[in-house]
Amino acid sequence: MNKINLTTQRKAILDIIQQSHDHPTAAEVIERLREQGRQFAYGTVYNSLRYLTDMGLIRELKLGEAASRYDARTDEHQHIVCRRCGRVDEVLTDIPAAWLEAVARETGYAIDRAQAVVEGVCAECRNSGK
Amino acid sequence: MNKINLTTQRKAILDIIQQSHDHPTAAEVIERLREQGRQFAYGTVYNSLRYLTDMGLIRELKLGEAASRYDARTDEHQHIVCRRCGRVDEVLTDIPAAWLEAVARETGYAIDRAQAVVEGVCAECRNSGK
DNA sequence: GCAATATTTATACTAAATCTAAATATAAAC
DNA sequence: GTTTATATTTAGATTTAGTATAAATATTGC
Ligand SMILES: [Mn+2]
Ligand SMILES: [Mn+2]
Ligand SMILES: [Zn+2]
Ligand SMILES: [Zn+2]
Numbered sequence: 581m582n583k584i585n586l587t588t589q590r591k592a593i594l595d596i597i598q599q600s601h602d603h604p605t606a607a608e609v610i611e612r613l614r615e616q617g618r619q620f621a622y623g624t625v626y627n628s629l630r631y632l633t634d635m636g637l638i639r640e641l642k643l644g645e646a647a648s649r650y651d652a653r654t655d656e657h658q659h660i661v662c663r664r665c666g667r668v669d670e671v672l673t674d675i676p677a678a679w680l681e682a683v684a685r686e687t688g689y690a691i692d693r694a695q696a697v698v699e700g701v702c703a704e705c706r707n708s709g710k
Numbered sequence: 711m712n713k714i715n716l717t718t719q720r721k722a723i724l725d726i727i728q729q730s731h732d733h734p735t736a737a738e739v740i741e742r743l744r745e746q747g748r749q750f751a752y753g754t755v756y757n758s759l760r761y762l763t764d765m766g767l768i769r770e771l772k773l774g775e776a777a778s779r780y781d782a783r784t785d786e787h788q789h790i791v792c793r794r795c796g797r798v799d800e801v802l803t804d805i806p807a808a809w810l811e812a813v814a815r816e817t818g819y820a821i822d823r824a825q826a827v828v829e830g831v832c833a834e835c836r837n838s839g840k
Numbered sequence: 841g842c843a844a845t846a847t848t849t850a851t852a853c854t855a856a857a858t859c860t861a862a863a864t865a866t867a868a869a870c
Numbered sequence: 871g872t873t874t875a876t877a878t879t880t881a882g883a884t885t886t887a888g889t890a891t892a893a894a895t896a897t898t899g900c
Binding site for chain 2: 846847848849850851856857
């Protein structure tokens, strides 16, 4: 039962992630810190993001882009990425348990979890550019 | 209808991907080329992998690990990764279309495709380690 | 064969993230 | 409340995966 140690830096970074709903990257977190007039060492931001992830306060998302994104929503959910504008939205409809069971049968694996990245065009992009 | 130009290098790399069933990374491709006594420039391997991917002869997989993996199987399918030994196996059971439809309704996106990475422990690892 | 085009090569460079060791800050012991 | 121990931050070097560049080589069209 390790107590969570929220330093000034970690708290500031956690706040940004919790106030952001667009799954920011580490670079975007640094940018938003700077907008607030704060500036921490490069490594501190990465260390803090890892710490907060390890403590279960945030989640790291690897969606196949170059950089990881971070999410204050820690409950199991999936993501959808717009092919046009790059935005990342939540997918709260659960992956069907029956599919995971079928995959377990097919592969012989004991399944822990599944991550889905859906790709498409968001409503906004569809409306604007024909 | 662009003709595919398979140079010596591209052919050798394609052969390795087609003969491998473990979804090798670029580094592993280089390693296997060396085992065959062949050695191409670093950049040539990356260029060739990109070319073969663009031509649709192979697929690039971004499974959330640091490095991309490559797959000679180009039909739509998913992957499962062993948490213990790191092996990557095929998942041929399709993601349910009903789930994708539910996601489209939920998000308002026009969905192009979905990639799932399932994580678990493979049969072999389960048998060996307790 | 000779010019035009494409590919390979070696090398430099980039982006994301980690590692290192010194400097600070925080907590525990006297 | 000073001293000692532990944890964290910092700046900078390092790593890893991959891309960009420009010269050298190979291939194709005439
Ligand atoms: Mn999310
Ligand atoms: Mn595959
Ligand atoms: Zn969009
Ligand atoms: Zn395994």
